[in-house]
Amino acid sequence: MQSQTNDTHSAVPDAASxxxxxxxxxxxxxxxxxxxxxxDVNSSYSYLLWCRDFSDTTIVAESAGDVVGFVSGFMRPQSPTTLFVWQVAVDRAQRGRGLGVAMLNRLLDTTAAHTLETTISPDNTASIAMFTALARRRDTSISKQTLFSADNFPDSHQPEDLYTVGPMDQLTKEHADNDNL
Incomplete structure (x- = not known):
């Protein structure tokens, strides 16, 4: 069973806010x-700054007083209607309950985003599935292209593919809301 919050139609798993x-x-x-x-784990300092400077485009999921998930993102300066999702993490005990998609839906519902972008390494099948599910629930498209090849990185790093979900217009937002009822 899922519960709804008062300020959005995006459903979140029970006991999470x-x-x-x-x-x-x-x-x-x-x-x-x-x-x-x-x-990729950034410095602890960067997460503190992220919480201060990007709180409008970042969301946390809380259960029993503990943060059990987050989505960090920002509106791209070169494309102010594009929400770039930097990281999505859900506590191991909370996975498989739709919390990641619920957090993404909330960010899309509360920002002026018409498009969502994220990068995913080819072996991260869980993230690929989550963003594909998001596109399906919002009845919109998802596309993939190589953004950074392994050669672009100075250290050992897998390539990063750019996934684009959208467009997010009012109809896709309403469709996602109806799916969450």
Whole structure:
């Protein structure tokens, strides 16, 4: 069973609430990224700054007083209606319940985004499935192209493919809302 929050039609799994991050959440975001074992872990300092400077385009999921997931993102300066999703992490015990898609839906519902972009390495099948599910629920398209090849990185790193989900117009937002009822 799913519950709804009062300020959006995006359903979230029971016992979880979605909110903007606070600076104090930065430590937990860093820990979730580290525990994911698939995300590039940034410095703890960067997560603190992220919670301060990008709180309008970042969301955390909280359950029983603990942050159990987050999506960090920003509106692209060169494309102000494009939400770039930097990282998505969900606590291992909370995975498989739709929390990642619920957080993404909330960000799309509360920003002026018409398009969502993210990069995913080819072996991260869970993220590919999550963004594909998001596109399906919003009845919109998803496309993929290579953004950074392995040769672009100075260290050992897999290529990063750019996934684009959209367009997000009012009809796709309403469709996603109806799917969550």
């Amino acid at each position: 979605l909110r903007s991050p606070q600076i104090a959440d930065g430590v937990r975001l860093w820990q979730l990224a580290k525990d994911s074992q698939v995300l």
